[in-house]
Amino acid sequence: MANKVLFVGHDANRAGAQLVLLHWIKAEAARGDKPYLLLARGGVLLKTYQKYAQVWVWEKGPSQFAKWVKKIPLLKREERINREPSIAEIKRLIARLQREKFDLILGNTVASLGLMQQLRPLNASFEAYIHELDFSLKMYASKEDMAFLRNDCRRVYAVSAQVQQVLQETYSVPLGNLAILPPIVELPKQQQDRGQEQRKALGIPANAPVVFGCGLAEWRKGTDIFVRVAKQLIAKHADLHMVWVGVGNEPFSADLKAEKANWDTENRLHLVPTQADPKPYFDMADLFFLSSREDPFPLVMLEAGYAATPIIGFKGAGGVNDFLAAHPELLVEYTDEAHAANKIEMVLAWPLAERKALGLKLKEKALGYSATNFIQRFSELNEQ
Structure with missing residues (x-):
């Protein structure tokens, strides 16, 4: 990377955009370029970021007074782990960043735009890498943030064609x-197939067809759609199992578990908590159902492709349209659950050799999203 860049992220939680940023920072570090990162908040990936980059965190931990107050028994108080920095703390951090003489400030996600605007005193150019579609853009960015993106960022990178279209048509970001x-x-990197081990762990027969979905259970990911499609398919196919990895303890997941309890008497819908290592679940799947209503470019889709697994997704849902551009037969009408169930049945009914041939094509496609190709693409865009 020719310029001295300060990356800006909104937090260090384990989610798609944050993982993309982590992979980018690791790739830059491997090339010998020292990465610099400013995070609005910390998270579980913070220590991993710190292995590869100089990291600053905007929000601060509780003050000494807050720590002292917390020790007072029975005292009512707001439970807050982090706090906004004081004016003096902001001045010190800005002065520290100014000494680095950054040429470029590159924000990762629209949720970083608010923090980027605090960095105007650095007198650097602004760019942004946007991973969100309209629902998330409205949720995580203010009108001021989008005006900043439109007027102050010299270049805006969109993670998929649909993201670019939304930014241009809905938010008037100049096409140029x-x-x-x-x-x-x-x-x-591990090539070991642990699919049969995972089937045994879930009580799924070795030869039973398995449809897999993955992601934090929420409306955007369409986990409720996955459950309703599972109900349709399991009622028709005595041996079919469907597995979702990513349920939690929040109300949305509780509703899904309650719905499953109403009809899944044979326990063929498996709602599994988030896993640190989900690879065995990809290994055991015969088909990956990307049920997302809105998913700019899901990394789980690339993992499914790498596992040589056929993928079914919704037209107009985001990056799945880019990834499956050469396989339009795998896309179904947007959020059409009956169409999705029919398409899943159709693909599972294909001869095994045909499914394997398709899977190998998807694996080859997934391999194209390597660090080497990403850095080359970014460099080419900077040269234009």
């Missing part, structure tokens, strides 16, 4: 400032 930059993914 936009470029598509597909994500970077770190695919598993």
Whole structure:
């Protein structure tokens, strides 16, 4: 990377955009370029970021007074782990960043735009890498943030064609400032197939067809759609199992578990908590159902492709349209659950050799999202 860049992220939680940023920073560090990162908040990936980059965190931990107050028994108080920095703390951090003489400030996600605007005193150019579609853009960015993106960022990278379209048509980001930059993914190096072990762990017969979905259970990911499609398919196919990895303890997941309890008497819908290592679940799947209503470019889709697994997704849902551009037969009408169930049945009924041939094509496609290709694409865009 020619310029001295300060990356800006909104937090260090384990989610798609944050993982893309981590892979990018690791790739830059491997090339000998020292990465610099400013995070609005910390998270579980913070220590991992710190292995590869100089990291600053905008929000601060509780003050000494807050720590002292917390020790007072029975005293009512607001439970807050972090706090906004004081004016003096902001001045010190800005002065520290100014000494680095950054040429470029590159924000990762629209949720970083608010923090980026605090960095105007650095007198650096601004760019942004956007991973969100309209629902998330409205949720995580203010009108001021989008005006900053439109007027102050010299280049805006969109993770998929649909993201670029939304930014141009809905938020009036100039087309000349936009470029598509597909994500970077770190695919598993381990080639061991642990699918049969995982089937045994879930009580799934070795030869039973398995449809898999993965992601934090929420409306955007369409986990409720996955459950309703599972109900349709399980009622028709005595041996079919469907597995979702990513349920939690929040109300949305509780509703899904309650719905499953109403009809899944044979326990053939498996709602599994988030896993640190989900690869065995990809290994055991015969088909990956990407049920997302809105998913700019899901990394789980690339992991499914790398596992040579056929993928079914919704037209107009985001990056799945880019990834499956050469296989339109795998896309179904947007959120049409009956169409999705029929398509899943159709693909599972294909001869095994045909499914394997398709899977190998998807694996080859997934391998194209390597660190080397990502850095080359980013460099080419910067040279234009």
